[in-house]
Amino acid sequence: xxxxxxxxxxxxxxxxxxxxxxxxQQKGGAGKSTITVNLAAVSGRSSVMQxxxxxxxxxxxxxxxxxxxxxxxxxxxxxxLPFDYLVTRGEVGVLTKxxxxxxxxxxxxxxxxxxxxxxxxxxxxxxLGESRVADALREVLDLAHLAIVPIxxxxxxxKPAEFTIERILKPRKIPFLVVINLHDPRDGDPALDAVKxxxxxxxxxxxSDPIRKYKIHAHAAENGLTVVEYKESGTxxxxxxxxxxxxxxxxxxx
Numbered sequence: 001x002x003x004x005x006x007x008x009x010x011x012x013x014x015x016x017x018x019x020x021x022x023x024x025q026q027k028g029g030a031g032k033s034t035i036t037v038n039l040a041a042v043s044g045r046s047s048v049m050q051x052x053x054x055x056x057x058x059x060x061x062x063x064x065x066x067x068x069x070x071x072x073x074x075x076x077x078x079x080x081l082p083f084d085y086l087v088t089r090g091e092v093g094v095l096t097k098x099x100x101x102x103x104x105x106x107x108x109x110x111x112x113x114x115x116x117x118x119x120x121x122x123x124x125x126x127x128l129g130e131s132r133v134a135d136a137l138r139e140v141l142d143l144a145h146l147a148i149v150p151i152x153x154x155x156x157x158x159k160p161a162e163f164t165i166e167r168i169l170k171p172r173k174i175p176f177l178v179v180i181n182l183h184d185p186r187d188g189d190p191a192l193d194a195v196k197x198x199x200x201x202x203x204x205x206x207x208s209d210p211i212r213k214y215k216i217h218a219h220a221a222e223n224g225l226t227v228v229e230y231k232e233s234g235t236x237x238x239x240x241x242x243x244x245x246x247x248x249x250x251x252x253x254x
Contacts, residue, residue: 020146021147022109029113030161042240043106057103062109064112090132144174152195183213
């Protein structure tokens with residue numbers, strides 16, 4: 001057997017098994033699927049390589065019944081996909097079993113963009129309501145080592161992010177990281193500064209720099225690409241830098 005080539009992530013993971021990271025936000029359109037796929041791609045590309053193990057060290061998982069993650073990953077050529085993927089479509093128990101797989105190092109979970117809310121739930125009580133998707137979401141919340149909460153410079157995404165943190169994550173004592181996503185560099189600093197100020201005033205931990213908005217991301221699923229396979233250009237380099245920065249920040253938070 002060729003000796004394993006291991007990153008610091010792999011060495012740390014050996015003692016604890018796979019870490020489960022969920023990407024969660026009440027509001028749709030915050031870029032959860034893009035973050036899930038590209039974080040899995042960057043993490044998978046830098047993880048352990050062993051000739052005697054066929055399973056990838058990183059899994060991207062989706063619990064959305066619509067299967068958006070599957071639609072994207074299916075279009076990526078197998079040889080270009082540095083992670084395994086699965087879609088549970090709301091089935092409970094699948095991810096719990098994967099937690100016991102010693103060959104896995106990271107499981108990154110995309111969650112639905114809309115949470116079924118129980119408007120009568122008391123503060124501190126579970127507001128997710130009753131549905132198959134709600135049960136699947138509870139399962140991944142029980143398994144999570146870290147939650148990524150995407151937020152955009154758009155003001156309408158801020159309150160749902162706060163709800164996600166205050167009503168879903170904090171009561172369960174799940175560590176979380178707020179990530180500013182879809183920042184258009186052409187908009188300059190004012191919008192970015194405003195959302196940073198809001199996050200900091202709430203005392204939420206955040207990634208220092210945003211994930212920038214590029215057309216190349218918008219067409220990636222259609223073209224069967226992840227950020228590690230973008231055609232070389234200045235934009236592609238900056239896009240990869242954003243997700244490499246996210247991957248490093250996540251590793252520090254775990």
